[in-house]
């Protein structure tokens with residue numbers, strides 16, 4: 001299928017100074033990262049992920065939960081960010097106000113080079129104390145597991161949001177504000193089904209933003225978005241970038 005970007009999308013993106021992007025599992029899937037459930041193979045197939053990713057599970061069996069995250073971390077480290085992640089790094093350069101919000105915990109945006117990221121669900125490459133909450137700078141995978149907090153002696157846990165836990169207030173506020181103030185909102189590879197992240201595109205739309213959905217699959221957002229660009233983000237975003245950058249080069253030649 002030949003991909004083409006509608007002219008109105010290009011023009012809106014060229015004219016905007018405030019752009020907000022929300023990414024979800026789809027963008028990581030293009031790096032070969034299986035979804036939560038697809039990752040439950042071998043040893044892990046007998047566990048329900050929704051019963052591992054909870055504070056209760058960690059309290060009951062910290063080593064089991066730690067090992068599960070170690071397994072997922074290894075899988076992520078063996079994979080690479082894809083052209084969609086890199087295109088977002090470049091896209092940011094074109095805007096005075098650019099906010100990247102992600103629901104993913106794999107840290108691919110960071111590895112690709114994005115630095116201003118609102119990680120709504122945390123990042124499994126970081127840890128913090130289960131008891132006192134203070135982040136730890138690192139840990140020794142060879143030592144006792146889970147590692148121990150140097151401050152209080154509690155167990156270190158992955159710095160992610162588990163089922164039954166609230167999203168970090170401050171990050172959520174920042175995300176809402178960015179959605180409200182954006183002129184163009186790109187929703188990429190998210191099923192737009194999990195709250196509260198799912199409300200971000202709706203907030204942007206209500207505040208007058210131009211909403212573009214990028215997803216190979218049809219979601220409920222595809223229906224209400226100004227445009228649904230159907231296809232992999234790793235193909236669509238580099239193409240978008242080409243169009244936007246192309247215009248700027250042309251105008252420089254004009255002067």
Ligand SMILES: [Zn+2]
Nearest residue numbers: 129132149152
């Ligand atoms: Zn502690």
